[in-house]
Every structure is written in C-alpha cells, then in structure tokens.
Amino acid sequence: MAVLNEEQAMLKDMAVEWVRDRMPISVVRGLYDHGGGGKPGDGVGFDRDTYAEMAAMGWTGIVVPETFGGADFGYLSLGLIVEELGRTLAPSPLLSSAFVAASALRLGGSAAQQERLLPGIAAGSLIGTLAVDEGAHHAPARITLAAARSGAGWRLDGMKRPVQDGMGADLFIVAARTAGAPGDTHGITLFLVPADSAGLDRRRLDQIDARCPALLTFEAVALDEDAVLGMVDEGYPLLEAILDRARIGVAAELLGLATQAFDTTLDYLKTRVQFGQIIGSFQALQHRASEMFGELQLTRSAVEAALDALDAGDANVAQLASLAKAIAGETAHLISNQMVQLHGGIGMTHEHDAGLYLKRARVAEQCYGGASFHRERWGRLNGY
Amino acid sequence: MAVLNEEQAMLKDMAVEWVRDRMPISVVRGLYDHGGGGKPGDGVGFDRDTYAEMAAMGWTGIVVPETFGGADFGYLSLGLIVEELGRTLAPSPLLSSAFVAASALRLGGSAAQQERLLPGIAAGSLIGTLAVDEGAHHAPARITLAAARSGAGWRLDGMKRPVQDGMGADLFIVAARTAGAPGDTHGITLFLVPADSAGLDRRRLDQIDARCPALLTFEAVALDEDAVLGMVDEGYPLLEAILDRARIGVAAELLGLATQAFDTTLDYLKTRVQFGQIIGSFQALQHRASEMFGELQLTRSAVEAALDALDAGDANVAQLASLAKAIAGETAHLISNQMVQLHGGIGMTHEHDAGLYLKRARVAEQCYGGASFHRERWGRLNGY
Amino acid sequence: MDDQDFRLEARSWLRENFPPALTNVSGLIFQGNAHAAAASADFQLWRQRMTDKGWGVPTWAPRYGGAGLSEAQAKIIGEELAAIGGFNPIRSYGTMMLGPTLLEYGNEEQKLEHLPWIASHERRWCQGFSEPGAGSDLASLQTKCVDMGDHWLVNGQKIWTSGADQADWCFALVRTDTSRKQGGISFLLIDMKSPGIEARPIVLISGSTHFCEVFFNDVKVPKGNLVGEVNGGWSIAKRLLQFERSSLSEVKTDITPLAPLAHRYVGSDAEGRIADPDLRARMVHNAMRHAAYMATVRRFTQEAKNGGPNNGVSTLKNLWSTIIQRRSELVIEILGAHGLGWAGEDYSPDEREASRALLHSKAFSIYGGSYEVQNNITAKRSLGLPDR
C-alpha cells in the first residue's frame, strides 16, 4: 500500500466502511438473474441512489477543481476508492464519470465547458462517459464515426460500442473522425454529446458481467460548435491523455478485484479440509498462493506508481498507464482463475462469488485496451 | 516411446548398451578443462576412434541406400540412436554427417555425387557437415556468402559460423548466394566443398558446451562445376529439406538430453533428504515433476511424429520439424534449469553434471533455428 | 466369420439402417441440445434398430441385450460407423460406466435386472459419488446407509450428479461403516423414483444446468440393490473411475484452428500475419502445444494397443485442460468486446457460445479428478515419488 497522508487515510477508511455496508458483493449479484447472466429488462447496470450517496461523500468531485465544486484531492485518492469498489465488484459510474469524464473536461475543456459541466459531475447529478470503441478491439486511432461540418455546427453519423455505463449516462464524450482515414491520428476530434440529442439512439449490451454498456447509434446528430472538446482534427493527444486516466482507473479497479479474490481464496485455503488436512497446508497450494501474492505486489506497485504519476504531472504517464493496465489484467485473470480452481466444484456454481470475479475480470481487462494492446504500446514507447 | 519393429528394438537395445559402456557422461566431461569451459588446444570436439566404432555397428549408414553401403533403416531408427547419444551428451559427428550430410546427398545429389561420397559417409571414413549460418541467428534465406562463376567452375568468398563439427569434418555442404539479395530465397545454391580446398580456412569456436564448431573463411575458393549440389540458384527448397532433417535430428538429441536430465533429477528427488524428509515427498516438487513429465511426453510425441513423417514421406515434414525443434528446445531448457534448481548448490558446480546438460541444451536449442524461429515458421506455415 | 467378412456385413447393415439425416450429428448428442436431437423420429428409429441388433453394446452377451461379439468385431463396428458419419445412439453413462462395472461385480440377478434396459437406452443412469464436503477427497463421503433388516435406509446429499433430474436410476457410493474411511463404503443402486429423493439442478457460471444436487431423505432401498460386498464399494468405485478416465481421453478429438477467426476479428498485417503480434505469438504457442498433445494422444493409443504401460491418463488430462483453457481465453481475446456477451442480438450465436465455452472450460481442471489430484497421481504412479 502506498504511503498515505492523513486525508487519504481517512478517505480510504471511509471507503472501506461504506463499501462493506452499502456495496457488498450482493449488490452486483442483484444485477444477475438466476441463470448466470444479467437480468433482462431495462436496468442501466447501476443504481442512481447509491451514486448520490457517493456524491454526498464528495467522491464524485475528487479530481474536480474546487472552483467547480470539487475537492481536488488528486488521482491517488480517487484510485483508493475505485480499488475498494473493485473489491466487491461494485457497479457504479464513478470511474466513467468522476474519473474519466471529469479528467476529459479538466484536460481539454474550455472555461465555459468546465463551468457548464464540471459542477454537475462533481455533484453526481450529471453522469458522463467516454465513447471511443466501435467494435471488437480497442483501437483509438482507427476511429470511423464521422463528424462533418454542417452549417455553424457539426453532424455525427456512425456507432460506438461498448460504451461503459452508457445506458445511464447523461453526457457522452465522443471521439469522431473529422479528417484522415482510419489509422491516422490526425483527424480525430472529441465532442460533448448530450444523451438526449436527437438522432442518438442507445441499446443495452448484455455482457457476462451483468453490466450494461451501451451500443450507440448516431444518425445525423446535430451539434453546436461549442460541442467540440479541445482542438478540431488534433484531438488525438487529448484522447490519449483521457484514455490513460481511464486505463489507470480500470487498473485500480482490477487491483481491488484481484486483491479481494485472493483474500477470499486465502480464507478458503485456511478453512477447507480435504484428505484430513486444511488444504492451505498442502505445499503445492502454498507455493501457488505465494506466487499469486508476488503478482499482486507487482500489480499494486504499478497501479500506485501510475496514480502517483498523474498527481505529480510526470511525463511518463503513458508508459505507466500501459504498465498498470497490462499487469493488472494479467493478475486479475490469474487470480480469478485460481479462485475458481481452488474452490473446486463450488467455485463453478453461479451461487458462489468466484464466477462473478472471473466474469468482471474478463470485461475490465478489455476496457480501454487489453494486456496485449498495452504490452505492444509499452514496447513501442520504449523502443522495442 | 514409439512402437518399434524388431530391428528397431534391437538397434535401440544395442545403442543403450553401447552408449552406457563407451559414451558415458565422462566422455563429454573429458572435453572440458577444470575451469568450466572447453579445453584449450586443437581438439575437434569428438573422437574419430569412437566414431569408427559407431560406423562398425552400421549407424553411419542407417539412412544411406543399400547400393551405397548403407542399411536404409529409416530416420526413426537413426533418431533412436541420436536420442540415446543425447542422454549422455555424447560428442560425435553422427548427426552432422550420417543424418544431415547423408540426407543432403540423398535428397539432392546426382548419381555421380552419391556414388562418390555416400559410401564414405556410410563407412564413417568421410565426415560431412552443413555450413549454413553466418552470424548470430539462423536465417537461411539471408545467406550472403558469395559464389560467382569463374571459368568452368565457381569461386566462393565469405564466411560461415558456426559450422557444427566443422573442425573435424572432411566435407562441407555450403549454402551460397549465386543471385539475388539477402532475404531472397531465389539465388541460393548448395556446393560440396572439401575441407582441404585451397583458400578455405577454419578456426575453432570455444563454446560453453566444449564442442568446437568451426568458423570457416572462404577466400577465392575455386570449385569445379560438379561441386554444385542440386540446382543453381534454386537450392533453397533443397536446403530447407536438408535443414528440416537437421532440425528433427537435433530435436531427437534434445529429447534424449531432457529425458536423462529428468531421470537424473528424479533419482535425486528420491534420495536427497532435507528437513527430515525425502525431498521428492514435498508436494510442490511432486507437482513440478509431474508437469515436467507432461512436457516430456509432448516432446517425445512431437519428435517421434517428425521422424515417422520423414520415413513415410509425409508432405508436412516442415511443420513437424518446426514443432519438434521448438518444443524440444523449450523442454530441454525447462528441465535443465530445474535440474540445476532441484540439485541446489551442488547443481551449480562444474563438478556436477547438471551444468553440462544446461550448457549443451542452450547450444542445441539454437542449432538450425531456436524455438522462436520455429514458432514463427510454424505460424506462417499454418496461416497465423 | 473372419474379421474381413464381418466388416463387409457390418458395413452393409449400417449403410442400410443408419438414417442419413443423422449424419455427423454425433457431437451434438452430448451438448445442450441433446434432448431435442434425441426426440427426433429418425433418432428414435436409429436407437430402436441398434437396440434390436444389440450393437449399442456389441460385446455384451445376448441375454444382457448385447450381440455377443468379440472386441475386434466391436472395433470394426465403431470404425464403419465413423466412416459414414454415424454414431452409437445407445452410448450413455450406463453403457460406458455402470454396465462394465455390473458385468465385473454384479450378481446374475442384478445383471438381468439392469443390463438389458441399458442396452436399449430405456433406463438412464446418474452417478451419485461426489458430496459437498468431499470434493477431491471422495472417500470422505458421508451419505449414510443403514441396514434396516429388510431394506437399506439412505440419508444424505450428493452433488455434481450429471443429469440427475432426468435419470431413472442412480448408482451411488454410500457409507455403511463410519469407523473406517475407504473400508466403510458400499456401492448401491437406487431407483430415482423412490420417495424421499429430490434432484435440484445447479446453475453453473456458464449458465449450464447439467449438474444436480441430490438429496436423500429416509430413502428405502431393497437389500438386493447392493453391488458386491457390504463395505466393499471403494474398489468397485475405483474400477469404475478407471472406465470414466479412459472414456474421458476418448472424447478428446481435434479442434478448429483459430487462425481464420483471428484474421477476421483482429485483422492482418502487411505480410499477411495476424495483426496483433503478441496475441499471435501466444496463439501459435498454444496451437503448437495442442498439435503435440494430439500427437501424444495418438502415441499413447498406439502404445496401449501394443501392450505398453498405460499410466499416462492423469498426465494427458492435465495437459489437455491446460491447453484447452488457454485456448478458450485466446478465443475471447480474439473476439475482444464481442466475446464478452451473454445474450442479445448484438452478439452472434458463435460469440455468445464462446463466452460460455470460456466459463465452462474452467471446470476441465476440476471435474474427473482435479488438476492437483492428477498431479499427485502422476507423481506417485508414473514417477514413483514417495508419500510424505
């Protein structure tokens, strides 16, 4: 664990307690039906009321400047909370809105845009999220959703999927192509698109983790000029900066997920008896647990170093983001697999929590680029 | 173990016995000085007298047609012997000459060339070897050694390293470039080059495995037209076919090496006592041994399937050769590392055999392409 | 009749009697849509013909519903069936596991009572071995079976009972002596319609409900339903698990290469290779291990035929589960966000199936003897490493 200052330590204690009371694992289980998948219907994958409680505690404004109603406590503080939420797989748009969308406006918003939107995000009354991917794989330079000038504003046509927390979001930060061809980093522009825009349609995607990301379709969605976030055609560096925050945030979630999966498994190893022995006394399992513990240490260090770098304004955020995301994904896979394996048959049942960790780990691993994407990116950034 | 016919079973029994008596591990140890490296001097890395014994048993003619003094017993038979030799890291040019050079002449030699050279190879009086690599990495299409027409014959200039068993060989089968640029498969021609050709110089390379491959330099080496093996400029498919036999042969050696390394380690696990227990009773080591045993099974199957395919004239020899070589290299690395690890401190000493296995495994793994080369090749052959 | 004549006869009978509509559907029989397939008229017809012929269990004596054929002849039937894309419609837990066990350990009355119904596939069996508290340590089972003089009284709970909600009968391990572990277990045949039995399907993480929990509450079982000796069930169970293990390794057939899928979902680079080099390298590595695994299955089969040692089943199972689990993860990585769907039209049926296959694959290293138990077995039986 990182060394915390007094405020951070208090924040963490509060998060531990609140998550235990208000967001235990049963909350995410409530999103599932009894057949092992998400409940059908029109749920948005999270609950507005609990989100309001988080807002009341100030969590939604942690990286928002004080001028706009935030606390400006920094990313490490917000990461601590995201990690705690990850422990119980707590479904909430905190990451999408208070981490990612807030960062987007902070990094790229004009004074007017910040004034218009950041107070709502900080208060939890406005939920924003990033709409970047369009298909199977995260590939931010290959964006095709078209934005064309139309009168004094813009017209958007195309689709986005999956958009995290997109069924409950009020605002989409949409990466669109205004010039160039898929694969060009030039020609990408970001837009602020209200969810109720005419011509914008959204559909639930039923995922294995019972979250409901959205599939957005844009048909002649008309936007004013002031919908542009940052620079026209040159939005790629801003997009990358926002994405790096998103990646670090998901890595923090995965750290929490893996840590809890490990703790739960370790408890089981200490109590389950087989062949007349507590199974945690079997050396093969002891060594496996020791190795998982080592991986968790690497993961925690990478995630905390990335969060620190955001707060310190380090130049190497991109590298640290890819490091954190790649290693957190690998570790979450390793440990969630072993969580099932070491629980044996019971771990294979929907009734047990292991499957929930397994499912969420697979989804979070792919959010904003999987381990393979980030190893490639880290390799390029380091001259490999 | 493959199912053997009666002749093969007899051959194998003979090999087991002969290797135990005449080529125990102390023979390769004799190539080392007391400082952990090869003895300085002018040794060629193997012993002609023991090779003559192998020849007397007919091993040098196993894949040579009967017309040329061979037995035509097939590659599986020869592979069985190479595997047994691999168990004690027996230094001998059997693979280079009786497996690789014999195959080269069999596959690409004219009637006159076969008549001139195969009887000597079969009798063990002529030692041939393939000279293909020129630098750090196996890359048969990137050959640069130049062969230019000169009068009625050819002139060769360039270098080759490392050439296996090259210090004691009488004949080199040299891959040269007669057209095209490095990387082109067109423009490669094979030449039969006597070791005593004017302008051909050789130097010992002192390797970690105490073998002495050669570094050959060619300065205006003049050859007759009948030195060409196969077709001018279109020698690449022949070269690949020869190389695939070499790869399968080295894989058989690595199988033997890994099998013996495992057997020796398993014996140690059954006798060494620590903390009042036979260490082979510790579950973590039992599971590690079980996993190594599994890898050995995969390796044996891949090697035997490749040898079978050579005998059956299967079309997929290339794939099976790359499969066998890649997996044998990986397994030999895994098991030789664990041989050192599980023997503990004593395994780190030059006095113990573990280091000899480790060193030979590293060298053999790289011969005719390492695991990475062969995974890439297998991937391309299979549309990945 | 010599084998060659028999082969011609078998070929001609199978061609005449196997319904062409069922060609190549064999794989489905063990999948989720088994019930639908089994309900078809063609399927019923094919099953009836095979029952009448006794070829579902060709080596069993005619009085047990078989055809009294030799092993060699049975093999010929299998080969000829495979040659026309056919399958054995009688194959079941009953034919593969209980049948051979009864033949070895049952008395004549038990054989006549049960084998013909297995041979006609009219009595479906489930296996009542595992218990919630037992897991890998099967012999620690607690389901109590008390001798009430004129009947046995069974109380307890079983778990991981495949198809218990559909089964007619159950062969179960029960505890008849609490003072010994392995030596207090008996092998009992239980009619699933007996009062006091309840079978509840278990929902797995993949959504499958194939397995059940089975509760026994004061269930009365006739005295004659005990197979072998009282407290002699453990050796019967071990033998039966051998049938299970050898049938496990039988079904591991070849799989589809993933390269085309990856080119479609991930794209190709300028040289025509799968675009993501890191993913590609791991795919190739996995595919090569699978190729070596298939070569190993062929080699072990060949060796076993030639009377070689057959102690490699545990090794095979661990290699298989490791390779296939890795492959399932690779499929999801290839499909990307499209491989994370559970339901709905925005994922193709293949994509949804891939998600469930990933989740299902996690069981491969747990069921039929966990990865850890198989490693223990290899260490002891194949490698001769000592107990602590």
Next chain:
Amino acid sequence: MDDQDFRLEARSWLRENFPPALTNVSGLIFQGNAHAAAASADFQLWRQRMTDKGWGVPTWAPRYGGAGLSEAQAKIIGEELAAIGGFNPIRSYGTMMLGPTLLEYGNEEQKLEHLPWIASHERRWCQGFSEPGAGSDLASLQTKCVDMGDHWLVNGQKIWTSGADQADWCFALVRTDTSRKQGGISFLLIDMKSPGIEARPIVLISGSTHFCEVFFNDVKVPKGNLVGEVNGGWSIAKRLLQFERSSLSEVKTDITPLAPLAHRYVGSDAEGRIADPDLRARMVHNAMRHAAYMATVRRFTQEAKNGGPNNGVSTLKNLWSTIIQRRSELVIEILGAHGLGWAGEDYSPDEREASRALLHSKAFSIYGGSYEVQNNITAKRSLGLPDR
C-alpha cells in the same frame, strides 16, 4: 549539530577526501576485479581516510572504530557519497553481517578484539554456515565442536563459503549438542590461520571460483571465541540472516534495457520494431515485469520507512530471481550463436560475459534461501497458511 549542518560538513569532507579517480567504480568492488581495484593506491588512500574518520561504520562507537553518529547522520553520509559517485570502501561481510551481530550478542572483549579490525577493513571475514548435507535445511548441520576444557575442538566441513580462501577469520555455526537440532548449535569465531583448516575454491558452472569448501580437521579454537551462550547459536544465526536478507534487497538496482541490444543483433522490421515478433513480445513482457518489480522495491522501501509491515523480502527475492533469470535467457536468445561462447577472440568480451551471466544467474534462485524456501516463508509469514 543539526542534520543540515552535518550534511554540509559531510559534503565538504567527502569532496575533499574522496579520490576523483574512483568516481563511479563502486559497482566493481563486489565483482571479479575487486582485488585489482582494491590494490590501487587511490583505493588504499580512500580506505585509510575513511578508517581514520570512522565513517565506514559511522554508527559504531569510536572505541570500536566507528564515529558514534546517529542513524540519520549515517544516512546523510550515504546520500552525499552517492551524490558524488562515491562508495564506502569499508563495506564487507564484516560490516554488514558480523559487526551488527557482535554488537548485539558479543561480549565487550569480543567487540574490542574484532570490531576495530572490521572498521579498518584489515580483517576479512567469511561465513561458515552451509554444509554439504544440509542445503536449505541449515539447522541440520553436523560440524562437531567439542569442549576440551581449555579449548574447543572443531571437526567437519563447510561449503559455499564466499571468499574463504582470502579470509582471515570465519564466523561459523557448529554443533555442540547432537541430541537436539536447532538447540544444539553454537556460534563460533575461528581464525582461518589455525592449523587443520583447508579452504578449497569450488569451480561453478560459470567458471567462478568465489565460493569454497572449508575442511576443519581437529581445529583448536580458544574458549573465548564462542559468541553468546553454548547451544544458543541458532537465534544469533537467524538474526544474522536477517541482516543478510536486508542487504540482499539493497543491492538490486536498475538494469540496462535490452531493446538496443536486440535491434543490433536481431534487426528491426519496417515499422522500426525488433524484427523477431515472438522474441520481442517476450522481451517486452519481461521488461514490464522488471519495471513493476522496481516500482515494488521503491514501494516497499517507502513503506518500511513509514513503519509499514516488512514481510515482503521473500516475495521480492523470488520475483527478482525469476525476472532476472528470464532476462539472462533473453540476452542469450538475442545474442544467438554469439551468446554461446566461452573463450576466444571470435566472441566479444560482452558476449562472453553474457554466457557466464546466464550460467551465474541460475544461482539466484538457490543461494540466500532457495526459491522453494522463500515460497514456504511467504506462505507462512505473509499469508498465515498453516503447517501440515
């Protein structure tokens, strides 16, 4: 003097007294060419100045050759030394391990007899712990030490004794009671010039002769050389091994990235990436793990400074050995055939060094507590898993 004043004083003294020719050579001191470096006139001068100042062991009392400074002041000296590319010429087994142990367990006579010579680096020590039969199970050591009334008589053999052929003295664990295991071990200081001692260098697979076997044949040792109580040596040894472990993690500094080497030896593709995609993927994976490892070292250091739990040394060591061993294999793969040389001008010195580094790296998971022992420690101490 407050710390800031002390820092200024230290800075000025170090700048005046550290010979500029030795700048940044510190790393070499612990390598093969240590003897050559130590023999230079500059080195001798620097050692003499530090000895006179007592700053080689700044926290030790002046009567023991130290400067009687606080921990904070010692840290300042270290920082200022690092800032000018300097190093501590006194650092040795004596200062890092025996010294702290004697300070805690030795009597005043022993401290006065040995500490000043350690502080001046005039008495070199070796550690006589391991034995051929003991290995990871250190407490099963057998070297016999018998009380002969006016002296101890020592018979037995030690192994893996670093630099025993160069050492003046040895601190050894010896068995004074054969009826108990840990409880029969004593901690003894032995003059290596005593009759009956022979130290033979061991040749390692890498060619290194740093380690020795040491034979004790009827070696007489004065009664006063026993540290602590008779049969109380085990707890002293455990404490001393803690000093060893914490110094182990200190020396793990950053390493050179392998990317440039790979571009040189393997080549680059059209996009400027390392040409072999499979090798490249594995290099990136290893380099990322190393980056995370370095972040972990920094985090653990930070946490320890802030009084956090420090039970991660075993975990760190296993991560480190795994990552570095993999890296050494990657170096050889990058160098290809050029990385397989042992001697001769056809391999560059760097290439020959890489071969030896690969071989040497295999020891990392054996010495200082094997990989297996470290995993046992993590399981028990950090994870609280029970003994069998």
